[in-house]
Amino acid sequence: MDAQRIYNEAREIEDKVIELRRKIHENPELSYQEYETAKLVANYLRSLGIDVREGVGTETGVLGVIKGRRSGTVALRADMDALPVTEETGLPFASKKPGVMHACGHDAHTAMLLGAATILSRHLDEIGEVRLIFQPAEEDGGRGGALPMIEAGVMEGVDYVFGLHVMSGYPSGTLATRGGAIMACPDSFRVEVVGRGGHGSAPHETIDPVFISAMIVNALQGIRSRQINPLEPFVLSVTSIHSGTKDNIIPDRAVMEGTIRTLNEKVRETALKSFRNIVKSVCEAYGAECLVQFKEDAYPVTVNDPDTTKRAMEILKDIPGAEVKETQPVMGGEDFSRFLQRAKGSFIFLGTRNEKKGIVYPNHSSKFTVDEDALKVGVTALALLASKFSS
Ligand SMILES: [Zn+2]
Ligand SMILES: [Zn+2]
Incomplete structure (x- = not known):
């Protein structure tokens, strides 16, 4: 599948992805407690006819499997947990839970992966197997949600793995990554x-x-x-x-x-x-x-495979309106690192900053939000990488 075609489909479902993001944003759940979010994810995937396993690794881990007709296997990962922050954005869909907020954009990650799943499930002839990993507890910082899901077998037979993280430091729609160490x-x-x-x-x-x-x-x-x-x-x-x-x-x-x-x-x-x-x-x-x-079980350094990342960056350049850049490493930690210890792949930042709209606050701030115009770029990136690397 080419970038333009996927992008067109991402635009068709843009409103749905934004609606999903807002629904998840309103109901944020802390690490290991993502019960409602996991249910929403599982129900949505089932509505697309995708095989779903719930309670994978921990109670709230969800795995969707799209069985395309080609040979390779690609995993795409979204994290689902929120942070203990009191939201101060004043948005109409702001958190309804005092003291809990999606201040790191994991609501957007989950919605974008559901969007990518929507597109991929329509094109089984043009993809291989795609594992949709919805993990709990990325913000935990210790054992985290990735490790239990890996131990439950979600990475067995996976050739490549990709994940996105929204980033206030880059303008809306930018895709930024690098080969080698990207997070600390x-x-x-x-x-x-x-x-x-x-x-x-x-x-x-x-x-x-x-x-x-x-x-x-x-x-x-x-x-x-x-x-x-x-x-x-x-x-x-x-x-x-x-x-x-x-x-x-x-x-x-x-x-x-x-x-x-x-x-x-x-x-x-x-x-x-x-x-x-x-x-x-x-x-x-x-x-x-x-x-x-x-603290035991510190997340390892997040290391992107250089060749895979180079190829991914070339592929992403075809997305209309997206700017693909080489990033500096970031000193935050990520348990996506653990997926990258099991398969080649890349962790990629998606810029969501938009000064005209006042979207300038950093991840983890009580005023953090994302420019929703970037979501279709993220949906396209995920679906495009899954399609190119699994066929
Ligand atoms: Zn975070
Ligand atoms: Zn995060």
Whole structure:
């Protein structure tokens, strides 16, 4: 199938895709709780005559399988979960659930994949097998929703896998990707500094965890500046420190949390090892105890297969009105990385920024929204890649 034909069909169903997106947007569900969304997805796929399996990997994982008549197998993935954010967009279809919002655009991902499924299911002669993976809990950051679905077998026999992510950083309709590392490995840490509290006027009789925490925060930035190659992307942020109750009391303990982002496993190993050494040494120097924990199951680096991505970018250039660009890597994490460990493929950003419409807020903001004009480009991209790579 060629790009123009798919694009024409995407325009025909554009209103339907927007309606689906808005319906999902109104009813956002947090990670692992995507019950209504999963039901909506399964019902819609069934209405297209597509084979559906529900409860795949976790209760809310949905797999649709389109059995085309050609030979290859391509997987397309959308994530379905929302975030604990109170929506402030003022849109008529804003979240009806206080404190929960589709602030990362997973509503758009789900709607676009349903749109692509609509088109692909009409052209069985021109495609191979297409697996439609609707995964829960991308925002979980630990085990996530991808891994359980992979363990349930959704990637068995898959030749290529593709996924889109809407991105406020690119103008509406832009498709941006790159071969190699595109998103980071996000490691989360928690450090507990255990000192000995006492009177604020007599610090020499205490082991002050507030002072020691401040030394640790500073010392940790030496990893970036002194230990990692300056040409390697690297972020270390201490994002919370909790300690103490009152101006004249030195507390017993302090707890710090934060994140480390890397694009390269060697850099990651160096950083994690050095992190432990620095925290331990600073604590030892001042007589405190410490406990360092890293969240298990950090998402791996998201690595696009270079040849597949090059070919995908050439194919996407034929979509009317779409601009295809090479992107810089982004330091966010993604469990699409786990699909890319099982098959060749690409993760692709879809620009949804539109300054004229005031759509300028970043992903995860309470004012985040997407320019819905970009949805037909996303639908076309997914259907086109599935068709070209499975035949
Ligand atoms: Zn997100
Ligand atoms: Zn996301």
